[in-house]
């Protein structure tokens with residue numbers, strides 16, 4: 001939950017603002033105009049409202065994705081770490097030259113975003129991102145890094161209306177499940193997910209764990225195909241078994257792969273599978289291992 005109310009964020013940002021000096025608006029050619037600090041306040045409020053657990057994930061940045069967990073050491077292989085960083089940089093900046101792009105200085109970083117950021121281009125090209133990995137591999141952190149890039153880019157390019165939503169696989173399945181006791185599909189929620197610019201679906205499991213009733217797969221199909229038609233980027237964060245369904249797993253166990261696919265399509269619908277295997281979807285696999 002946000003630490004402050006929306007109103008308090010607006011006040012807070014205005015108080016620190018040299019432009020409007022607390023007034024929240026200023027005069028241009030004799031006309032009152034909303035001060036840009038109020039757009040920042042709105043973005044900040046929406047960012048703080050993202051329902052992510054643990055909350056601390058929101059404070060983390062590029063430098064915090066190390067492939068390691070305190071006291072546990074490395075949780076993904078060195079190769080997986082290197083390639084994850086490169087892939088994610090490519091998704092956000094169209095370049096994987098880490099030295100040329102990343103900086104710890106916020107103002108330097110904003111200038112580089114102005115030059116290289118391509119996250120808002122994905123609202124036209126519809127590039128999706130699928131991040132797979134086991135627990136504690138940093139996959140939700142990577143999705144959060146992208147959402148923060150979206151927010152910072154919307155400030156740099158003066159597009160404060162870019163929207164984002166963060167939901168969990170279980171929440172989505174609940175929204176499309178009829179419980180037989182009056183709960184039907186949550187249309188308002190689903191419509192919101194269709195329309196939002198960037199959508200993160202965190203914690204996606206191959207099987208619909210904890211859901212005794214079948215979800216309305218038609219609704220899921222509509223969500224994912226609508227988003228693809230509208231070129232709205234979707235970020236899927238899921239367990240590694242899902243990767244096996246869409247990646248060439250190198251093995252010869254074709255039957256096992258087929259069964260996994262069946263399970264995936266049964267739980268999430270065919271459009272979900274199409275989105276994952278689409279050429280417009282960047283796949284990122286955080287393979288466990290040392291080294």
Ligand SMILES: [Zn+2]
Nearest residue numbers: 017020035037
């Ligand atoms: Zn201001």
